[in-house]
Amino acid sequence: MASWTRVFNDGKPFLAMVSMQLSYAVMSIVAKCALNKKMSPHVLVAYRLAAASVLITPFALVLERKSRPKMTLSIFVKIMLISLLEPVLDHNFFYTGMKYTTATYTAAMCNILPALTFALACIVRLERVKIGKVRSQAKVAGTVVTVGGAMMMTLIKGPNLELPWTKGRNHHIGRSGTSEDHKQDLMIGALMLIAGCCCWACFIISQARILKSYPAKLSLTALICITGTAEGTLLALVAEWRNPSVWRIQFDIKLVAAVYGGMVTAFGLYTMGSVMKVRGPVFVSAFNPLGMVIVAILGSLFLAEEMYLGRVIGSIVIVTGLYLVLWGKSKDQPQPRSEGTVARADRQMDTIMVT
Template identity: 30%
Template structure:
C-alpha cells in the first residue's frame, strides 16, 4: 500500500495535466456544437469572462489583495493590450475559425502557436535562433515539421473514413469555401497569440501577480467583448441565455477551462517547471480528433492524420530542445542585458485558449529567490557586527 501511495503521489502532477487536456477537449467540442447552432461569438466570450472573473476573484482578493494597490496606469495599459490581443483577437478569431471548420482542424493550429511565437521573438530579436548549435538545429527542424504538418492538413486530404455511423454529409464546394475562410481566421488567431505572448514578457516584469493580473484581464476582456459585440449585433436573440447547451458551455469554459485550468497549470509549473505542462498539449489534439469523430460524426482523413503526426513530432522536438537549452544556459538570452525571454510563454500554446500564467510564474520564481536570499545575507551581516562589538 505504501508503494502504491508513493506512486500515486509521484504521478499526481501527471494526472493533473491529463485532466487539463480532458477539460480542453470538452471545451472544444462544446464550443463547436453551440457555434454550429448559431451562438454569437462575442456574446459567448462576454458571458464566459463574466464567469471567469467571478471564479478568479476570490484568489486575487484573498491571496494577492495588496497587489491590487500596485496597479498603475502603465500596468493597466499593458493588461488592456493583453486582453485585446490574447482574448478579443486571438480567441475571437479562433472561435470564428472553429465555427467554419472542425474542432480537430482548429486544435491543430493552436499547436502551432509556440512556433509562431518563436518566429516573432526571433525576428524582433527578443530571442536568439542559435541555429549553429545542436539544440538550435533541433528547434529549427521542429518548426519546419510543424509548418509541414499544417500545410499537409490544409492542402492534402487523401482517403476519408468515419468512426461513427452517424456521419455528416456536406456539400463539397461550400465545405472548401468555409474551410478556406476558417483557415484564414485560425492563422490570424495564431499570429495574435504570438503577439500576446511577446507582451507577456513585458507584463511579467511590471506586474508579476498571476491571480490579480488574470482577474483584471478578465474584467477588461468582458468589457471589450461586450462593446464590440453590441457594435456588431444588438439583437436580443443573440444575447439571450436559456437553460441549454450554450449556458452549460459558458459555465464550463469560465469555471473549469479558465479557473480550474489556471490553478492546475500554476501548480504543475511550481512542481515540475514551466515546460512540463506544454508537453501535454498535443494530447488534446488526439483526444479532440477521436471524440469529434465518435460523437459528432466528423470525418478523419489520411491527410489530417499525417499532418497531426508531423505537428506532434515537430512540437515535441521543439519543446524538448527549448527545455534543454533553458536548463543548460539558464536563460536563452545570455549576453542580452535585461531583455525578457518569451520562451517560457512560447512553450505554452494553451490549446484551451486560456489566460497565460507561465511568464508571471517565472517572474514570481525569480523574485522569490531574491527575497529568500536577502534575509540570510542580512542575518550574516548582523552576526558579524555582533562579533566585532564583542571583540571591542
Template identity: 35%
Template structure:
C-alpha cells in the same frame, strides 16, 4: 508510495487540462451548430470568468503587503494584452465554427513554433545557429508551419467513410465548394489564433516583470476582455433573442467555457507548470488531437480526414523537435551556469509551451 502519488499528480492534472481544452472546442462547436450566437457566447463566458476572479484583487491587496502598486502604465499593458487575447479568442471561435475541433487542436501545436519566432524578434531568445538545439528548434518550427498548411489546404477523403457517402451531383457542387472554402478559412483563423496566443505569452513575460501578481493580471485581463466582447456583440448582434439565455447547449457551453476551460484549466496548467516545468507540460499538447477526434466522433459525428491526419502528424513531429531543442538548450544552461543560477532565472523564462490563456 506517497512520493509516487505526488509525482503522478502533474500527470493527472495535465490530462485534465488537455481534456478540458478539447472538450471546450467540441462544446463550442455543438452550441454554434445549434444556432447560438458566437459573439454573445464569448461575452457571457468572459463576464462569468471575470465574476469568478473578482475577489482576487481584494484578497491579494489585503494579504500581501509586498504587492506592487497597480499603475496606469501596467493597466494599459494589461489592456493591450486583453486586446491580443480577445483577437485570439474570436479567431478561435470563428475558426471552430467554420472547421472542426480536430483542426483546432492540431493548430494549437503551432504555439511553440510561433512563440520561438516572436521570442527571437523580441530578443528574448538567444540563438546560436551552430548549436544542435537551435537547429532543432528551427527545423521543428518550419515543419510545424508546413504541417499547418497541409491540414488546412488538403482535407482529403475520410479515413472512416460513412456507409452511404453522398454522390457528387451538380446541385451539390456549390455546397461542397462552400464547405471546402469554409474549412480553409477556418484553418487560417485557427493559425491566427495560435499566433495571437504566442504574442500573448510574449506580452505576459514583459508584464510579469513589472507586476508579478498572476491572479490580479488574470482578473483585469478578463475584465477588459468582457468589455471588448460586449462592444463587439452590441455592434454585430442585431437580434434581441440572441441575448436571451435558455437552459440548453448554449448555457452549458458558456458555463463550461468560463469555469472549466477558463478558470479551472488555466489554474491547473499553471500549477502543473510550477510543479513539473514547461517541457513536461508541453509533452501533453498532441493528446488534444486524440481527445478531439474521440469527442468529435461521439458528440458531433465528425470523421477524421486523411489531410487532417497527415498534417497533424507533421505538426506533432515538428512540435517534439522544438521541445527537444528547448530541453537541450536548458541542459546546456544548467551545465554552464549551475543548477542554482538556472533555477533563479527560470521564473523569468517565457512559458513557451503553456496552454491557451
C-alpha cells in the same frame, strides 16, 4: 505503503495534465455544439470571459490583498492592450475558425503555437538563434515542419477514414458536425486559427514585460479577464449590432458553453501553475497533442466529424514539429526544480492561463 504514496505523488502531475487536457477537449466539443446551434462566436467569447471573471476575481481579491502592487495608468493601459490580444482577439478568431471547420481540426492547428511564438521571439530579438547549435537547429526545423503540417492539413484532404461509429450518421448531423447554414470552409477557418495563434504568441511575448512591473499573477489574471470581458462585449456588440437576439441565452448548450468555458479557464490556470512549478513549462506543453487526440475521439463520437487521411498526416507532422521545438527549448533551460526554472514556469503560466 510508503512506496504507493510516492508513486501517487509522482503521478499527480501526469493525472493533473490529463485532466486538464480532457477538460479543454470537452470544452471544444461543447463550444462546437453551441456554434452549430447558431450561437455567435463573439457572444460566446464575451459570456465565457464574464464567467471566468466571476470565478477568478474573488480569489485574487482575497489571496493577494496584501501582496498586490499599486496600479498605475501605464500598467492598466498595457493590461488593456494585451487582453485585447488574448483572450479577446485570440478567442474570437479561435471560435470563428472552429465554426468554419471542426473541433478536431481546430485542436490540431493550435499545436502550431510554440513554433509561431519562437518565430516572433526571433523577430523581436527575444530569442537568439545560434545555427551551429543543435538545439537552435531543432527549433528552426520544428518551426518549418509545423508550418508545413498546417499547410498540409489545409490543402490536402485525401480519402475519408470511415470509423465504425460514424457510419450513416454524417448525413443526419451534417458534414463534419457543421450546421446546415454554415458549411466548412477550411481556407477561411485555417486563416482564422492561424491569426488567433499569432495573437496568442504576441500575448506571450508581451506578458513577460508586464510581469516585471506587476508581479501579482492572480490579480493580473483577473484584470485580464475583466478588461477582456469589456473589450469582448464591445466587439460582440459591434459585430452583432443588427442581430440583438444572439444575446438571448436559455438553459441549453449555449449556457453550458459559457459557464463551462469560465470554469475551464479557472481550472487551467490553477493546474498549469501548480504543475509548472514542479515539472516546468516543457512538461506542460508536451501534453498539448493529447488534447487533440481526445477531441478527435469525442468529435467523431458526438459530432460525427469525419477524418481524412491528409488531415491525419498533417496533424502528425505538426506534432513532430511541436516536439522538435519543445526539445530545443528544453535544452535552453536548467533543471525544472531550480529557481530559474520556477520563475520561468510562473511567467509561462501567466502567458497560457486564459486559453
